Amino acid sequence: MNTSSITLPVTPYTRFRTTLDQTIERLGLCSEEIAFLSQPQHVHRCELTLVKDDGSEAIFPAFRVQFNNARGPYKGGIRFHPDANEEEVKALAALMGIKTALADIPFGGAKGGVQCDPKKLTRRELEELSRAYVRAFINILGPYRDCAAPDVNTNPDIMAWMRDEYERKQDVYAPGFITGKPLSYGGIPGRDTATARGGFFILEELVNFSALNPTELRVVIQGFGNAGAHMALFLHRAGYNVVAVSDSQGGIYSPDGIDPFRIQKYKKHTGSVTGEYCKGSVCDIEKMKLDHVQRVTNEELLELPCDILIPAALDNVITEENAARIEAKYVLELANGPTTPEADALLDVRGVMVIPDVLANAGGVVVSYFEWAQGRSGRQWTTEQVKEDLRRIMLAAFTAVRHEAQRHRISYRQAAFSVGVQRMLETMRKRGWV
Ligand code: NAD
Numbered sequence: 001m002n003t004s005s006i007t008l009p010v011t012p013y014t015r016f017r018t019t020l021d022q023t024i025e026r027l028g029l030c031s032e033e034i035a036f037l038s039q040p041q042h043v044h045r046c047e048l049t050l051v052k053d054d055g056s057e058a059i060f061p062a063f064r065v066q067f068n069n070a071r072g073p074y075k076g077g078i079r080f081h082p083d084a085n086e087e088e089v090k091a092l093a094a095l096m097g098i099k100t101a102l103a104d105i106p107f108g109g110a111k112g113g114v115q116c117d118p119k120k121l122t123r124r125e126l127e128e129l130s131r132a133y134v135r136a137f138i139n140i141l142g143p144y145r146d147c148a149a150p151d152v153n154t155n156p157d158i159m160a161w162m163r164d165e166y167e168r169k170q171d172v173y174a175p176g177f178i179t180g181k182p183l184s185y186g187g188i189p190g191r192d193t194a195t196a197r198g199g200f201f202i203l204e205e206l207v208n209f210s211a212l213n214p215t216e217l218r219v220v221i222q223g224f225g226n227a228g229a230h231m232a233l234f235l236h237r238a239g240y241n242v243v244a245v246s247d248s249q250g251g252i253y254s255p256d257g258i259d260p261f262r263i264q265k266y267k268k269h270t271g272s273v274t275g276e277y278c279k280g281s282v283c284d285i286e287k288m289k290l291d292h293v294q295r296v297t298n299e300e301l302l303e304l305p306c307d308i309l310i311p312a313a314l315d316n317v318i319t320e321e322n323a324a325r326i327e328a329k330y331v332l333e334l335a336n337g338p339t340t341p342e343a344d345a346l347l348d349v350r351g352v353m354v355i356p357d358v359l360a361n362a363g364g365v366v367v368s369y370f371e372w373a374q375g376r377s378g379r380q381w382t383t384e385q386v387k388e389d390l391r392r393i394m395l396a397a398f399t400a401v402r403h404e405a406q407r408h409r410i411s412y413r414q415a416a417f418s419v420g421v422q423r424m425l426e427t428m429r430k431r432g433w434v
Pocket of ligand 1: 195222223224225226227228246247248249298312313314315334335336361362364
């Protein structure tokens with residue numbers, strides 16, 4: 001069989017390894033250092049048994065991968081998803097290690113997952129599964145050992161059940177056990193907007209030092225969830241021209257600019273960003289013409305004329321196939337892994353500046369760190385403190401990446417890995433690990 005034409009899927013781990021390998025080669029690391037950077041310290045797996053509401057039993061594979069704790073307790077979210085698997089969780093744990101080091105916060109990298117479809121579980125079943133996860137991994141989790149957080153399909157309610165389970169089983173008060181909790185149970189203000197706000201701070205800085213005028217910049221955003229919608233609102237408020245947004249059902253585009261506040265209002269009522277104009281596939285064409293609005297697919301959206309493209313939904317959306325048609329001059333990766341390594345190389349050659357995920361979306365884990373610190377100190381943070389400290393940390397990380405990129409004439413992604421890896425190695429050497 002001729003296999004030369006078969007394109008293997010880009011997995012999160014191949015994406016991670018591509019950039020890590022480039023970093024390893026450039027920094028000339030030894031085999032001991034490479035082993036620490038490329039392999040997790042611990043991979044924990046188990047099967048969770050859930051007694052469902054109808055009395056039947058269901059079994060769900062569950063994972064916790066602890067990649068590296070050189071710089072502090074392991075840190076990373078727990079996702080509930082039918083496709084969650086060990087390879088994916090491993091790659092996401094590795095990326096968390098780079099992200100926390102790059103942000104210079106005292107954590108390592110970890111990730112967790114349960115292979116399940118939470119949409120098919122009742123609230124009681126979801127609670128029971130969340131508590132079962134904590135019981136299964138209770139000996140390897142903890143505020144100073146491994147601090148979990150929300151990820152895909154997990155939320156503040158689930159974090160509250162998990163904290164409660166840990167505190168009951170260990171008979172301790174442990175607000176630092178987990179982050180992303182509800183405000184009334186140890187949460188921190190601004191966690192919901194943290195990822196978008198962190199990305200926004202970086203974009204603002206980029207625009208300032210490039211002497212650009214926000215009002216002349218057209219922005220396209222894919223994804224109108226937590227990350228994408230908040231970003232659209234921040235940008236609109238700051239005078240940027242948000243020309244297109246989308247969700248899983250497609251997007252809308254207007255060269256004149258759209259108002260994300262209105263989009264959000266209609267999405268709340270209709271469930272879709274096209275809701276002001278369309279009911280399902282039936283659209284009010286006259287109204288669309290009047291407002292200079294067009295409907296676009298998610299694929300078309302990425303190729304629209306714009307200055308800044310913000311993927312904030314899925315991974316692997318910018319590929320070898322469409323990279324040459326991306327018109328944006330800047331890509332800010334709010335989503336994890338939206339650009340394949342091949343597309344990354346093509347964008348680099350074309351001079352498109354990509355602000356990589358490990359930097360662009362680090363705001364979430366930075367505010368998680370504040371929440372963890374709040375739990376340790378017992379002192380409640382204010383929204384203003386969160387914003388101010390988030391800004392300081394994001395800009396410090398961005399400056400470090402910018403200088404590294406300029407010094408070595410490398411892409412921002414390679415520079416971000418380079419800074420993160422060097423920080424991890426510095427601590428490992430101090431600790432005598434390598
Ligand atoms: P979310 O579930 O709140 O929103 C996801 C959005 O993507 C929704 O609007 C959904 O409709 C849209 N979407 C789904 N399928 C789509 C498709 N095929 N085409 C276009 N849009 C589609 O998720 P989120 O928290 O906003 O996360 C989005 C991305 O950002 C993910 O990659 C996530 O890993 C990353 N991220 C989020 C955070 C955070 O704090 N929320 C932190 C770091 C990274």
